[in-house]
Amino acid sequence: MKSFSKFEVHCALIATSLLLAGCQKKPEVRYSDTLARNALMALPFPDWAPTGSAQVQAVSVSPTTDAPSDAAVAVVQVEVSPVYVVRLDDTHAALVTQVLPVDENNRPYDGHAHSGMIGAYFFEHSAAGWRMTDRQDFVTTSGVGGTIGKTGITKLEEGHFAVTAQWGSCWQGYCGRWLVVVGLQGSEATLLNSGIALSVDNDGAHGACSALGGGDPAAAKEVADAEKHECLDIQSKWKFEGNRLVVSYEGRLSQLGENGELRPTEKIREQAIYEATPGKLTLISGRDPIPGF
Secondary structure (H helix, E strand, O other), X not given: OOOOOXXXXXXXXXXXXXXXXXXXXXXXXXXXXXXXXXHHHOOOOOOOOOOOHXXXXXXEEOOOOOOOOHHHOEEEEEEEEEEEEEEEEOOEEEEEEEEEEEOXXXXXXOOOOOOEEEEEEEEEEEOOEEEEEEEEEEEEEEOOOOOOOEEEEEEEEOOEEEEEEEEEEEEOOEEEEEEEEEEEEOOEEEEEEEEEEEEEEOOOOOHHHHHHHOOOHHHHHHHHHHHOOOEEEEEEEEEEEOOEEEEEEEEEEEXXXXXXXXXXXXXXXXXXXXXXXXXXXXXXXXXXXXXXX
16 A cells, blocks of 8 residues: 655645635625615525515514424415614614415415514624624514504614504404504514504494494494493504503493493593503503403
């Protein structure tokens, strides 16, 4: 057998080291020159496009639990659309997305029982541009019928923003509206409230209840009493005042008592005030008068 000189062995080791170094390339760090929504979408989803099949991406969805595990994570196909770019401060930004599960034909489910999801991605700026630092493909569910609802952004305090999604739905004559609130701060999106009840009416189930709105309350009570059903008609308006979310309710409510009797119609005029702090939305005054249904 041929013996190798120390020089030949040394050269062979150098060549092997160079070969391994070439095979072990560091992951490429990608940047965006701008905060344009479509440009940022290319960082979490390199092959994403605003239309067509490339709008559908695979994301990891895991429910929020006290002790998350790998078993709780599911990878699903979804249609992802950018909704807002939020400049958190001079060097940090967030991208909020609408995420809609799709069927085998890559079309978003639009049935009554299908809600959408809100996603969030976070970026930091340097001399090289904007780099993604964190991602939350799934923050919370919102909406119904292939949409997350009517969305908005509110600045609460320095570096803290609220993402709101208002949506409504009807089921068997009962209609309601809800407000989802998500907080953005630092490099994290936090669910502040999964659904503040904003309105309810059951006129579709019991037409006589519409009289509670000012038509003929006596007639409404007579019919409702005979049929032994409740009447619900409460609406609201909401707004942020600084760091506080103010929800003002008005309407009428007539519920059944413990023995099935119809209680007198109650006039509703209440206000619920919530205080937003990073990671929390706390009811500090009043109440939400809308009963569950």
